[in-house]
Amino acid sequence: MQYQVIRGKRKTLSLGINREGEIVVRAPNSVRDDEIADFVYRHRAWIAKQLTLRNRHPHFYDGDAVSLLGKQYVIAPGTRIRMAGDTLYLPQENREAALAALLKRLTRDRMKRLLDEIANREGFVYTKLTVTSSRGRWGSCGASRRISFSFRTAFLPDPLARYLAVHELCHTRHMNHGDKFWAEVERILPDYRALRDALKGYLWVMDCL
Numbered sequence: 001m002q003y004q005v006i007r008g009k010r011k012t013l014s015l016g017i018n019r020e021g022e023i024v025v026r027a028p029n030s031v032r033d034d035e036i037a038d039f040v041y042r043h044r045a046w047i048a049k050q051l052t053l054r055n056r057h058p059h060f061y062d063g064d065a066v067s068l069l070g071k072q073y074v075i076a077p078g079t080r081i082r083m084a085g086d087t088l089y090l091p092q093e094n095r096e097a098a099l100a101a102l103l104k105r106l107t108r109d110r111m112k113r114l115l116d117e118i119a120n121r122e123g124f125v126y127t128k129l130t131v132t133s134s135r136g137r138w139g140s141c142g143a144s145r146r147i148s149f150s151f152r153t154a155f156l157p158d159p160l161a162r163y164l165a166v167h168e169l170c171h172t173r174h175m176n177h178g179d180k181f182w183a184e185v186e187r188i189l190p191d192y193r194a195l196r197d198a199l200k201g202y203l204w205v206m207d208c209l
C-alpha cells in the first residue's frame with residue numbers, strides 16, 4: 001500500500017485520504033518508518049472503506065458515472081444541462097449549481113408522484129411539498145403536514161425514495177418515532193427495516209454538491 005508521510009511536531013499518528021485519493025499519514029518526528037508502516041497496515045480495513053466510499057462519491061467530471069433516480073448516466077460536456085438516453089450533459093461553467101437545480105426539479109417530480117400515489121391509496125393528507133438543500137436530513141414533516149425532501153434524495157434508488165415518502169406521510173398521523181408510527185410504516189412497507197438500513201449506506205450523498 002502506497003502512502004505519503006508528513007512529519008511534524010505532533011504527538012500522535014493520524015491517517016487520512018487527500019483530495020487526490022492518496023493515503024496520507026501525519027506522524028511525529030520521532031516515529032520510525034516501520035512503526036508508520038505497521039500503523040497503516042493495522043488500519044487497512046478503514047482505508048479500504050474510505051477508498052470505496054470515495055469511489056461511490058460522485059465528482060461530476062466528464063466521463064464519470066452518476067446514478068440519478070435509480071438510473072445510471074455518464075457525464076458529458078454540453079452547452080446546457082440535459083439528460084438524453086444515458087448521458088447527462090453538463091455545462092463547463094457553474095456545473096454544480098446547474099446540477100443542483102436539475103436535482104431539485106427531479107426530486108420535486110419524483111417525490112410528488114410518490115406522495116400522491118401513496119396518499120391516495122392509503123388515505124393520507126399532506127398540504128405542501130418543498131424541496132430543500134438539506135445535508136442533515138433526507139426529509140421532514142411539519143406540524144401543518146408540510147413535507148420536505150432534500151434534493152440529494154435524487155441520488156437514491158426508487159425503493160429508498162419510496163421509503164422516505166412513506167416515512168414522512170406516516171408523520172402526518174404520528175408526529176414522532178413511536179411504536180404506532182413504525183407500525184404504520186410497516187403496514188405499508190413490510191420490509192422497511194432493510195430499506196432504512198440501506199439508506200445508511202448513502203450518507204456520502206449528503207457531502208456532494
Ligand SMILES: [Zn+2]
Pocket residue numbers: 167171176177
Ligand atoms: Zn421521521
